Amino acid sequence: MTTRTETLPPTEQEIAAAAATTGRLRDALNNVLFGQETLVEMVMIGLLSRGHILLEGLPGLGKTALVKGLSRALQLQFKRVQFTPDLLPGDITGNPVLQEKEGGRVFVFQPGPLFANLVLADEINRASPKTQSALLEAMQERQVTVMGEVHALPDPFFVLATQNPIELEGTYPLPEAQLDRFLLKIDVTRCNVGTLEKIVLNRQIGVEPEIPAVLSHDDLTRVLDLAQRVYLPPVVANYIARLVEGTHSIAELGIRYGASPRAALALAAAARARALLASRPNASTEDVRAVAPAILQHRIVLDYNARLEGASTATIIEKLLAQIPAHDLERPKTLLDAKIQ
């Protein structure tokens, strides 16, 4: 028997208001990045889920521009950290500084760039594991501890990290446990010719696009709270559980280590956020299927044979979604092809 926290599902009026708000944000971001509607939607899902996002793509595809645009549209405090091998944990968390105060000398904490609502960790895999750990601890705890003193990070707190899939020499790939802290890992792909033409006509190097502020801090907080209240039916929760379990139990997929319970929570949160973006009061199995690749692809480790065959986590997740039906009922195997997912 499963138990669940009883929360009131959003009303139709609340959903309509949220739809208007998120619609404005979507339009603003689509004006920043042309032809990346899917990327914008996934970033918004991560935002509404209060999750951190890892963007992976080649340089120049607009990752940084998207994050900057997001901070302006949301009127959030934005900080950018360019990760390098010699970056120290104190460089991002902040350091105590010796100051003269009231005739004496005391250590005063000088906050680092992590103390912002929106932090862009550019090329996160170039920093040393020690610095990565400091960032990832802050992501998880939403606080930093310096010299035994705990400093809470501002709310909301989002980290959008980027990493380059090429030029891996001199980098420190994030270990699986740290990757698990990111709610979504989104592959940023290049755009087509039409989009490129639009970019050439509407953008200039060195000139950042004008982005209006579409959401206040209160609006954002309201929408974030609303996303948590989106109803998750038991059938969807069951589907999420079977999906995560499938990453462990279906041997033929070629997965060595499957997804964690945190991945199940991430799936639920992301499905709720997607439902809210679609102006629905409930999450659905379709929402789970839509967000599953971005949530699971960095949380599973392929076995040797799968890697030898050139399989990618994306293809493995496709197979997983194809094998696990939305309902947990067995279909007659021999005689009928009911064609129901």
Add this chain to the structure above:
Amino acid sequence: MFHQDVSADAQAWRDRAAVLAAKLNFHHWLARVVPKLFFLLAASALAELLRREMSAPSRFVAAFVLLGAAVICGWAWLEARRHFCTPRQALVRLETVLRLHNRLSCAEDGVVPWPRAAQEHITDGYNPNWKQILVPVLAGIAFLYAAHLIPVYGIKAGAASGAISEPPDFAQVQNWLNALKAADLIEPDKLQDMQSALDKLRQKSPQDWYTQSSLEAGDSLKELMEQSMNSLEQGLDQADQSVQAMQAGQQDPAGAGSLQAMQEKLSDAADNLASGNLPLKRELVDSMKGGGSSDKTLSASQMADLEKRLAQGKLAAQTASKMNGGFGQEMDDAIGSAMGHGLAQRRSERGAPGGLGGGTSSAPLVLEERNKETPQGALTGVNNDDMTRTSLGETIKITASTPKVDPNALEAPGSAGAAHVNGTGGEAVWRSTYDPQEADVLSRFFH
């Protein structure tokens, strides 16, 4: 929370879910009952064949089918029951196939209002493959129907027991022995010896009757018997002629000397008949040698009796030696059986002349109505390795072989203009002579 909607829409969606659940559950049951039903029908077809061969009443097969079907239906239901889905689960299927984003489940939970249920028919995703379901059932019914229709006859005792008819030589020897016993000419001990030899062959296992050794033994016995019968016939003929001559000589008083010579001749014939494989009875030999008379001559009455016995014996020996009835009769029977019991019988019954006004018997070579019974027997393969009668151009054998090419047979090409090319031995042959497959083989061989 929304108030639980029990409106018409809610009822309509629940009804549809219930119908879908019933369909799916029925199909779960079908998926398990159809293979079993197929095997039941196949078994029933065999039972029907057996019933018809045994001429048993058809109600046994009908009872078997009905009882088996009932058991299978119950068994399949027990198996499928654990896979049955509830209307609530069917609701999930319904909302999935209709892409309602779990709206129905949420409405059932009272979270959102029920979507409007359209009155027209909607696709519920139930799309069974009836071909997979019906083909095994129809195939089983076809088996049963075929078992009911195909010709089946009662098992013949001989066929059922696998009786093997004895070699024809055995029957022929037995016929000869019977004829000789009936004629009462030969010493019973010798006839018994022959009979024992024949019985010894017969007592072998029927499977061994047609082995090489048994056939040779039977053939030897038959030849021995045949030679003995011929010797007996010739001896009796010689004795009979002597007795007839003696009867004629007795009436001529001047021929006393020649009568004595004839008596000696008869005595020699008696000695010949007394020896051999089929010796005459002792008392007949004695009577041929003069019986109890002191001068070893036969009286007229003795001669008359002797002549009568010898004539009877000769007739019996001739009848027996000509008696190919055993083998011949069997051949006729076989032909008659094969041709509809007609011809062989008519051969023996061909007393009536046939033709116009020739009597009531039918004309020769006119067959009776075809026999409807299918004879049962073993199929024997026949192989003829004798190639002496094959004609020119006739395909005797096809074998796989590869052409033999002498790579040194041709040195080509030579030179042309300023270029000089030494050809590889045999290359021109396989390049220009053989078909592509052969050329490929040769190419791989030479390179």
